[in-house]
Amino acid sequence: MSFSQELRKQAEPIFQAIMEHPFVQGIGKGDLKKEQLIHYVKQDFEYLNAFMKIYGLAISKSSNRRDIELFNNQISFVLHSEIHPHNNFCEVAGVKYEDLQGFPVAPSAHHYIRHMLTVAQQGDIADILAVLLPCPWTYVEIGKKLLEEVNPDSAHPFYDWIHFYGDGPMTVTTPFCQRLDEIAETLNEAQKEKLMEYFLLSCQLEYKFWDMAYNLEEWPVKTLEVSV
Numbered sequence: 001m002s003f004s005q006e007l008r009k010q011a012e013p014i015f016q017a018i019m020e021h022p023f024v025q026g027i028g029k030g031d032l033k034k035e036q037l038i039h040y041v042k043q044d045f046e047y048l049n050a051f052m053k054i055y056g057l058a059i060s061k062s063s064n065r066r067d068i069e070l071f072n073n074q075i076s077f078v079l080h081s082e083i084h085p086h087n088n089f090c091e092v093a094g095v096k097y098e099d100l101q102g103f104p105v106a107p108s109a110h111h112y113i114r115h116m117l118t119v120a121q122q123g124d125i126a127d128i129l130a131v132l133l134p135c136p137w138t139y140v141e142i143g144k145k146l147l148e149e150v151n152p153d154s155a156h157p158f159y160d161w162i163h164f165y166g167d168g169p170m171t172v173t174t175p176f177c178q179r180l181d182e183i184a185e186t187l188n189e190a191q192k193e194k195l196m197e198y199f200l201l202s203c204q205l206e207y208k209f210w211d212m213a214y215n216l217e218e219w220p221v222k223t224l225e226v227s228v
């Protein structure tokens with residue numbers, strides 16, 4: 001079994017819990033509340049800004065052009081393509097995307113961003129791949145499962161979202177896994193265990209992100225805005 005298959009196997013209970021989460025199920029049923037969609041987009045806009053900066057850190061730590069190209073392409077993808085699923089949520093909620101940008105980051109999104117940033121600042125390319133991988137991997141599996149289970153017609157409110165992740169342009173999971181597997185061949189067990197820990201924590205935080213959006217999670221006491 002390859003190292004990435006080992007990661008996926010250990011994360012199976014979290015992938016299952018994500019699939020069963022009411023926000024994810026709500027995308028399939030098309031019955032999410034306007035406030036839940038708005039909270040998701042506000043938080044995800046900030047999350048994706050942090051994600052691009054982490055790709056920048058990955059580029060600064062790259063030692064060959066193949067890696068630089070891989071991360072550079074993903075910055076463009078987040079800038080120009082990841083806006084489509086956000087626009088889908090905004091249209092259903094009846095709000096303008098521009099009006100959901102620049103808001104304070106809620107606790108679970110904050111935790112996830114901090115986890116990725118810490119690993120990216122302290123670690124190497126393998127650490128960064130392990131910490132980022134659950135992001136594309138969980139979304140592609142969600143998209144594929146919803147396509148199978150719901151098979152939405154074009155009148156479904158989240159038709160675009162489901163197709164974007166289910167059979168759209170999101171193909172980065174494969175090169176990330178291949179690159180991580182290549183590096184893992186050179187690592188000892190303790191080093192691989194550390195990568196497993198980063199990966200599993202990101203999977204848990206993917207779950208928390210859905211939960212935050214579903215429950216409109218905010219900081220317990222309103223004070224100054226928390227930024228990242």
Ligand SMILES: Cc1ncc(C[n+]2csc(CCO)c2C)c(N)n1
Pocket residue numbers: 044047048051074077078082134135136137139170172206209
């Ligand atoms: C919390 C959260 N997790 C994953 C994604 C999906 N996503 C974000 S960037 C990207 C491509 C990576 O290069 C993918 C798949 C999201 N939008 N929000």
